Each structure stands twice: as structure tokens, then as C-alpha cells.
Amino acid sequence: MSPPTLYHLWLCPFSRKVRIVLGEKKIACNLVIERVWEQRPDFLALNPAADVPVLVDAEGLTLSDSAAITEYLDEIQPNQPLFGSDPRVRAEVRRLVNWFDVKFNRDVTINLVGEKIVKRQMGIRHGPDSRLVRIGYAMIRQHLDYIGWLIERRRWLAGDVLSMADIAAAAHLSTVDYLGDVPWEDFPAAKDWYARVKSRPSVRPLLADHLPGIPPPAHYADLDF
Ligand SMILES: N[C@@H](CCC(=O)N[C@@H](CS)C(=O)NCC(=O)O)C(=O)O
Numbered sequence: 656m657s658p659p660t661l662y663h664l665w666l667c668p669f670s671r672k673v674r675i676v677l678g679e680k681k682i683a684c685n686l687v688i689e690r691v692w693e694q695r696p697d698f699l700a701l702n703p704a705a706d707v708p709v710l711v712d713a714e715g716l717t718l719s720d721s722a723a724i725t726e727y728l729d730e731i732q733p734n735q736p737l738f739g740s741d742p743r744v745r746a747e748v749r750r751l752v753n754w755f756d757v758k759f760n761r762d763v764t765i766n767l768v769g770e771k772i773v774k775r776q777m778g779i780r781h782g783p784d785s786r787l788v789r790i791g792y793a794m795i796r797q798h799l800d801y802i803g804w805l806i807e808r809r810r811w812l813a814g815d816v817l818s819m820a821d822i823a824a825a826a827h828l829s830t831v832d833y834l835g836d837v838p839w840e841d842f843p844a845a846k847d848w849y850a851r852v853k854s855r856p857s858v859r860p861l862l863a864d865h866l867p868g869i870p871p872p873a874h875y876a877d878l879d880f
Pocket residue numbers: 664666667668669670691704705706707708719720721722
């Protein structure tokens with residue numbers, strides 16, 4: 656059976672979550688870049704929300720929304736559950752996925768990646784809003800502090816094993832790291848956790864993505880950064 660197709664964008668944390676889960680589940684996939692701002696009619700027919708990620712499998716099943724897609728992939732390939740194996744862990748995994756997809760995204764990803772990269776990709780003329788970028792720089796410190804607090808108490812963010820919480824956090828942080836905007840040296844516990852996530856074979860292909868004209872810093876793909 657031919658592999659599924661994932662419509663995505665390089666520095667989209669929601670697409671990155673799905674790519675990491677596909678890697679963890681060892682599901683091969685064709686990647687197609689979708690410039691969502693172009694609002695291609697064929698893409699709108701796949702996903703009226705007009706956002707990525709969208710996954711289309713060999714039978715034509717079309718899924719959108721990263722939470723729906725990742726839960727689906729976890730259910731069809733349950734050998735290494737990423738949402739936890741008991742209800743208490745599952746609740747904690749979901750709390751943290753929401754933390755990163757909503758809070759971290761609003762506090763950090765949108766203010767840094769949105770302002771510095773997405774605006775440029777969309778052809779918006781005026782550059783980053785320095786007030787929002789400053790908010791992003793301040794808020795990432797609070798989030799790294801919280802990751803450190805969690806990881807001093809648990810092996811992985813939601814408990815003893817790698818889960819969707821680690822994947823969501825790493826997906827967002829990896830996009831900010833592409834800009835060199837993560838102050839890792841000030842947060843050693845978060846840095847050690849990220850080094851562990853980064854060394855997973857499921858994450859490495861993301862680190863090979865290069866945006867035309869915007870190279871990442873030298874440490875970005877370095878596993879011993
Ligand atoms: N809740 C959605 C959010 C996806 C999302 O915001 N994707 C962005 C790129 S990172 C996008 O395609 N934005 C275009 C738009 O919203 O029109 C998910 O988890 O999949």
C-alpha cells in the first residue's frame with residue numbers, strides 16, 4: 656500500500672507534531688509543502704479550515720487538525736502508546752499537549768516564529784513587531800523554567816515514558832530553536848531533556864529542514880549542542 660501524504664509547512668509546530676508521531680510509529684510518508692496563504696482550491700477541498708497539517712492515506716481518508724491526526728495514528732498503531740496507558744497519565748499528557756499547543760504557541764511561537772518567519776513567508780512587508788518579539792523572549796524563559804521544573808520530578812514531561820507531551824513541546828521549541836532564540840544555557844534541565852528528544856530518530860529528519868534564504872544556527876541540528 657502506498658504511504659500517506661502529509662501536507663505541511665517547514666516551521667509549523669502542528670505539522671512537526673504529526674511528523675514526529677509518524678516517525679515514532681515508523682510510518683513512511685510523502686511530504687508536500689502547502690503554502691496555506693495561497694488558499695489553493697484543491698487544498699480547501701481537503702480541509703475547509705485551510706490549515707496544515709492534513710494527512711491523506713492510501714485509501715483517500717483525509718484527516719486534519721494535529722490533535723485528531725495524532726490520536727488517530729496512536730489508535731491505529733498502538734504498540735507504543737503516546738497518550739499514556741492509564742487514565743491519570745492520559746489526562747496529564749492531554750493537559751500538557753494543550754499547554755504547548757495553546758499557551759506556548761500564543762506566548763512564544765506566534766510572537767517569535769510568527770513575527771520573524773511566517774510574516775516574511777506570507778509576503779507581509781512590515782517586519783517583526785519588536786514589542787511582540789520582546790514578549791516572546793520573556794515568555795520563553797517562563798516556559799523553559801516550567802519544563803525544567805517538570806523534568807526534575809519526572810523522566811519525561813508527563814511521566815516515566817516519552818509521550819505526546821514531549822512531542823508537542825519539542826515540536827514548538829524546535830521551530831523557535833531554528834531562529835536561535837532559545838536561551839538553553841540558562842536552563843540546563845530543559846536543555847538535557849531537549850537533547851534526549853532531539854536524538855530520537857523520529858526528530859532528526861526535522862532538523863534537516865532548511866528554509867530557503869534563512870539558515871538555522873550551527874547548534875540547531877547538533878545532537879550535543
Ligand atoms: N489546531 C490546528 C492548528 C493548525 C495551524 O494553526 N496551522 C497553521 C500553520 S502552523 C496554519 O496552517 N495556518 C493557516 C491558517 O490558519 O489559515 C492543528 O492543531 O492542526
